[in-house]
Amino acid sequence: MSARPGRRIGGGRASLTANLAAALPGWVVARVLVAGAVVVAHVVDEQLGPVAGVGGRHHIHVHVREALHTWDGVWYLRIVTRGYGGLPRSAVRFFPLYPLTARAFTVVLRGWRVAALLVVANLGALLGAALLHRLALRETGDEALARRAAWLVALLPPSFVLAMAYSEGLFLLVSVAFFLALRGERWWSAAVLGALGGLCRPTGLLLSVPAVVEAARGVRRRGSVGIAGARRRVPAVGRLAAVAGPAVGCGAYLAWVGHRFGSVTLPFRAQQIATLRGRTENPVSVLVTALRSAVHNHWGGNAAHLPAAAVIVVLVVVACRRWPGSYGALAVVTLIVALSSHRVGSLERYVLLTFPLVLALATVTRRAWAERAAFALGAGSLLAYAALALVGLAVP
Numbered sequence: 001m002s003a004r005p006g007r008r009i010g011g012g013r014a015s016l017t018a019n020l021a022a023a024l025p026g027w028v029v030a031r032v033l034v035a036g037a038v039v040v041a042h043v044v045d046e047q048l049g050p051v052a053g054v055g056g057r058h059h060i061h062v063h064v065r066e067a068l069h070t071w072d073g074v075w076y077l078r079i080v081t082r083g084y085g086g087l088p089r090s091a092v093r094f095f096p097l098y099p100l101t102a103r104a105f106t107v108v109l110r111g112w113r114v115a116a117l118l119v120v121a122n123l124g125a126l127l128g129a130a131l132l133h134r135l136a137l138r139e140t141g142d143e144a145l146a147r148r149a150a151w152l153v154a155l156l157p158p159s160f161v162l163a164m165a166y167s168e169g170l171f172l173l174v175s176v177a178f179f180l181a182l183r184g185e186r187w188w189s190a191a192v193l194g195a196l197g198g199l200c201r202p203t204g205l206l207l208s209v210p211a212v213v214e215a216a217r218g219v220r221r222r223g224s225v226g227i228a229g230a231r232r233r234v235p236a237v238g239r240l241a242a243v244a245g246p247a248v249g250c251g252a253y254l255a256w257v258g259h260r261f262g263s264v265t266l267p268f269r270a271q272q273i274a275t276l277r278g279r280t281e282n283p284v285s286v287l288v289t290a291l292r293s294a295v296h297n298h299w300g301g302n303a304a305h306l307p308a309a310a311v312i313v314v315l316v317v318v319a320c321r322r323w324p325g326s327y328g329a330l331a332v333v334t335l336i337v338a339l340s341s342h343r344v345g346s347l348e349r350y351v352l353l354t355f356p357l358v359l360a361l362a363t364v365t366r367r368a369w370a371e372r373a374a375f376a377l378g379a380g381s382l383l384a385y386a387a388l389a390l391v392g393l394a395v396p
Helices: 014-050 060-069 072-083 088-094 097-108 113-140 143-155 156-162 168-183 188-202 202-216 227-261 266-274 283-295 301-322 323-341 347-352 356-363 367-392
Strands: 051-053 056-060
Touching: 014 113, 014 143, 014 156, 014 367, 056 060, 060 113, 060 367, 072 097, 072 113, 072 283, 088 227, 088 266, 097 113, 097 168, 097 188, 113 143, 113 156, 113 168, 113 266, 113 356, 143 156, 143 356, 143 367, 156 168, 156 283, 156 347, 156 367, 168 188, 168 323, 188 202, 188 227, 202 227, 202 266, 202 323, 202 347, 227 266, 283 301, 283 323, 301 323, 301 347, 301 356, 323 347, 323 367, 347 356
Parallel strands: none
Antiparallel strands: none
16 A cells, blocks of 8 residues: 555554554564674684775774674764764764764763663664654554564664664664654654754755655645734744754754864765765766676676665665655655765665665565565575674675
8 A cells, every 4th residue: 555645544553652562573683683693703703813804904803893883883982982073084974963862871871882872773773663663654554564664674684783883773763753743744843853864964964855845745825914824824934944954953063063174065075085985976877887897797896786776776666656755755865865976885774774765665565475585585684794794894
């Protein structure tokens, strides 16, 4: 059953307890799988020692020792510990909401910074999955689809980062809550949540795109002047605030970076160094170049992400066709941005964890066999992907 713009089919609702109950099983299974990946990483560390990793020679034991705060987690830990001022300027590419929230949790956890990062990430992932169940149920009234979405967001291959010291868990919570507010026409709540999204990740700015779609939907023509006209203008202000919220949050951080480091564009330019995403490019050219490499049997670099890109494109189409326009809009712009760089490493994490694609996957796996296959493939891939990342052989 597909949702239509401006209409909730079935009007499904559930209590927070019911939403959490639907999200908890998948969340637990995913963490058991990640724990298994940690064990595999330790075994590999003991048996093989140093091996060639991404970007040069990596010692497995370094990543194994860092465990769930390896890769980007190391940067977040440094930010929580020393702040941006005590780190290289490139640290500003990691937006502040996640480390600031974790720093607040260190008060409760008696200064244990790693635990604070993991608590925020994992709690955000659980609550985000619960809200995704609520959102899917409200849009479709289909309990099976909503439950499936809550499982899928936990079991997709890149979802292992939701158990690590990454900002994706918190961003999932904020972005789904943002959509709940948008679709419920709670514009001021959406404005606040959008600002938090803009403070959480660089892609939080993209939340303004679905906000434009929702704000434009059902806008009334201006009425006559007087009290009635004033009443009609008030919702328009809220709609504009919802659209501006992500830009306000992102802009506030960029303004601080400009004041502190002398360049408001530094968080984005820091991503464009050759060892990260590289220069900005036409996404079509990026795909064509990757396809040419694959045709010549060169499956390194961007070509390695072509299978995932094909799946993602299909899911984007499903999101556009089967879900309200704001869902498809977010899926499209996220994919375009993810492909608009010389290196598309982490494509899967950037795009597959965008929740409209999770809902699209839940839509096309309605049959029992398709659902079981999605869960099994997702769980197996998550375990393998996590193990490779934890020994330094794959970048999350």
